[in-house]
Amino acid sequence: MQLSKEEVLAQANLVSKGTLMETLQIEIVDFGPDFLTARMPVNSRVYQPDGLLHGGATAALAESVGSFASHIFLDTKKFFIRGIEITANHLKGVKDGYVYAKATFLHKGRTTQLLDIKVTDDDGNLISVAKLSTISLPKTK
Known part of the structure; x- marks a missing residue:
């Protein structure tokens, strides 16, 4: 039985309980074959x-969505995913509403991954641009 998109999102957000994502009220809201928001x-x-x-x-927010994307789109039965570097350029201030971070892969290698993350506001204005590098480490040696 295949889960609905809503069920997948609900399960993804359950993993965030007791983490920084919960503290900052970060919620996974959408995904597709090559992105996570x-x-x-x-x-x-x-x-x-x-x-x-x-x-x-x-x-x-950017590191959370990028790391989560690597976690979902790579084989985490065999590998741990860890963020190893993030850069962010902040372009515009926000006072209220929501900000949305959409992570897409620039490189999806076996060992390292590079993600492009765009952060926008409720009106679609670009707020920040981030690049995140992650690494896949084997769970067993």
């Missing part, structure tokens, strides 16, 4: 002192 509410939990979305929270 998550969203995070912009509120006082993720503000910098002057009331705008904190770049660190944006980077945490």
Whole structure:
């Protein structure tokens, strides 16, 4: 029996319980054969002192969605997935609503992966652009 998209999303979000993703209220909201999208509410939990979305929270959203994408699209029965480098350029401030991070693969190798992550607001404005490198490490030697 194949799970519906809603059931897959529900199961994916259950994995986030007790993690930074839950703390920041990051939720996986969509996926396809070559992408994964998550969203995070912009509120006082993720503000910098002057009331705008904190770049660190944006980077945490980007790393979460990128690592999750690697986890889903690679064979995690045999491998651990770990983020090894992230870069983020923040282009626009956000005060409220949601930000959405969409991760797509630029490279999906056996050992290393490179993901492009675009963060947008509710109106589709580009907020940040991130690149995430992940590595697949064998679970047994």
